[in-house]
Amino acid sequence: MAQSVVVQVGQCGNQIGCCFWDLALREHAAVNQKGIYDEAISSFFRNVDTRVVGDGGSISKGKICSLKARAILIDMEEGVVNEILQGPLRDVFDSKQLITDISGSGNNWAVGYKVFGSLYQEQILEKLRKSAEHCDCLQCFFIIHSMGGGTGSGLGTFLLKLLEDEFPEVYRFVTSVYPSGEDDVITSPYNSILAMKELNEHADCVLPIDNQSLFDIISKIDLMVNSGKLGTTIKPKSLVTSSAEAVKKWHQRPFDAMNNIVANLLLNLTSSARFEGSLNMDLNEISMNLVPFPQLHYLVSSLTPLYTLADVNIPTRRLDQMFSDAFSKDHQLIRADPKHSLYLACALMVRGNVQVSDLRRNIERLKPSLQFVSWNQEGWKTSLCSVPPVGHSHSLLALANNTCVKPTFMELKERFMRLYKKKAHLHHYLQIEGMEESGFMEAVSSLSGLIEEYNQLDATKSMPVEDFPRLSIAV
């Protein structure tokens, strides 16, 4: 089985990453009752004999000794990483996996990319190579970051080119938190657009997330929990926002519930590659099926269920409800309207006791309300993983390549232009060595190109679907 390495960059990236490792440990603990280090665990964790000094401690089989995350933590401020290293997960991270600085990037993409990029390039490469050496088959890098700040945005995207050059055969999946309209970082549009260019050119697949959607999901759950509906109790640990330990001081911070949602996204994305099922889906299949053209690699994700009610019986109706929910805006991790836009491709990754007939029944049922591009009318990719997430009997992750991301990008471009026209804060960027105005123009141009591709596809939406004339053969 192949391995993946998580690279968490910046404050946001590290906080989400932390939640991810927490939940990953919990998931494997629940599945792996015997404490044997198996292929599934090895996809994200190394097994290390901590008594051995230096590098020789890796154990490839047998009982679990000490699990170390296949992760690299990068931040240009020390606060978040230090907290992690003092928290309950401190033993999961190797001190050699960290790259930190003190001063931070000042919410400036150029500082993150140009200054820290060149400063830490060698160190980063060294740590990446080390983690690759610890894998017998490295398949994928997961990069977690935000777009609006300086470190995650700048250094996080600097990484992408590095990874592409150094490990060209390894996939680069990026989880990017996009700034919402009321973002308090004034320069977030600059940072985001500059980062987008890198995502366009060097990422294999991007899962855009926005904080507003995560917040809405939490509100919905709160409503459910506090509604006091008679007899409605939520199964413990089943909240998509919950962490492994219900009561821990450092978990009571506001962003943790939101970060857990993203962490669950990553767990479910990789479940069919790690665990067995009747129709497996490996990570390389995600890119193969969902990216019809290299630039169009932005996937809208939605997760269900958000919680499980305590009643045990799951009749078919409830199962079908799960499929309907996956196509409801309430469950998306980014604000968008896929139902009224054009689907290029859609993947349904199911976990738990769900069989192929359940899948087919629901696809047939939902298909008529969705619009697919003419050359991919039956563009569904499906997977069935037998192991459900902790606290649930089944779950569904839907990934859609849909033109509905266009408005998000257009809005971002507009916010950028409003700042740029006035040259507001531009000097902070231009004073960094290597940054020029042309860099900004190229970034906008790259985004405009992407938006144009979506426009062209949207234009085909209302056209009748016609078959291309076939080759004629002389008989």
Added chain:
Amino acid sequence: MSIVTVQLGQCGNQIGFEVFDALYTDSHCPQGLCSKRENEAYQASCKERFFSEEENGVPVARAVLVDMEPKVTSQTLSKATQSGRWKYGQHSCFCQKQGSGNNWAYGYSVHGPRHEESIMNLIQKEVEKCDSLSGFFIIMSMAGGTGSGLGAFVTQNLQDQYSNSLKMNQIIWPYGTGEVIVQNYNSILTLSHLYRSSDALLVHENDALHKICAKLMNIKQISFSDINQVLAHQLGSVFQPTYSVEGSCHYRRNPLGDLMENLVPHPEFKMLGIRNIPQMSENSLAYSTFTWAGLLKHLRQMLISNSKMEEGIDWQVRPPLPGLPTLGKASLNRGLHFNMSIANLVILRGKDVHSADLGGFKDSALYTSWLEPINAFNAWKTHRAFSKYEKSAALVSNSQFLLKPLDTIVGKAWNMFASKAYIHQYTKFGMEEEDFLDSFTLLEQVVASYCNL
């Protein structure tokens, strides 16, 4: 003579397990409805064909398991071993760490050459265990990357290395509404390559098997396991031992060879379909009785009207009147389409099998004019009952069964190709648009040929 099975990819391996299990279970079934001696001869024949012997007496499937990632093969191996009844060879498995990513080009151009030697060695070892090799089953799906791409590569190698042995590919035709988005590309690439290197393509359609599970077997929540078991049952009903000319206790030595000889008279026409009757859940079986006349009447109409199962048969369809020209391409779109056959093979098993009247299948109106019905139609009859069915009939047909599905897949793939979607995923691994065009050309030719029967 023995058949060596190569099971490729998740689908191939999951199905392979069910097939060997069904063969074993049937051959050890006490309700053979025949004499003990007869049963023993049947068992021995099945064993020689599909299993080899091990020291402690547990039969070992004559199979090679191939997959590019380890989850499925390790599951398959342990499932077999845990059954306690039969197992796979300890060293019969080849797997890697990372799958083919649903990419035909990756399976064919990267995994193929890279692992050619190891895989062919494994197959060679298995072949050496056979006293006499009839040929190969290659079980593979068309929709994914390993079964399809690597399967095509391996089949080509088998053609080069074992040119005297027969190759029958068991192809799994994917659901119409996707399991894999690029399944149509993977399918046309697979089919065009196999057409050049395989001897026969026996097609199993997921949609048809699914309907059988739903309508005939009454299964509520249908799993892939259920579907694979129906497939295994169909395959078993064809390839379990059948009498040779000498009759009782003498079983046909080379069914694969005989089948090919009967059904594939021309290399342009290699696509075979399979139907069987009756098919029902065990509960229903206890309450049902059948006559050969009834079974054969239904089976004949299933053939003529291209029905996938014994329910919902269109009885309006009739053979055309002699002397009328064929419909050609127009026939693809016309309803009430009569399914023209090139050759058919019917296999009957069970009680009073010699009283079964197969006259309906010898009607020359069912066949193209190239072969005399006496050559176009063959029947194999065996007393020994199959898998608890007192009477059962299977049909393997080289006819227009697969014309519409093939045409549909080619059409969908062509639409996608015209927009160039996903092509970069294939050209990344050394393929070119030319390769796609070659495949399309070959398959349009096959479609036209079957159309004009």
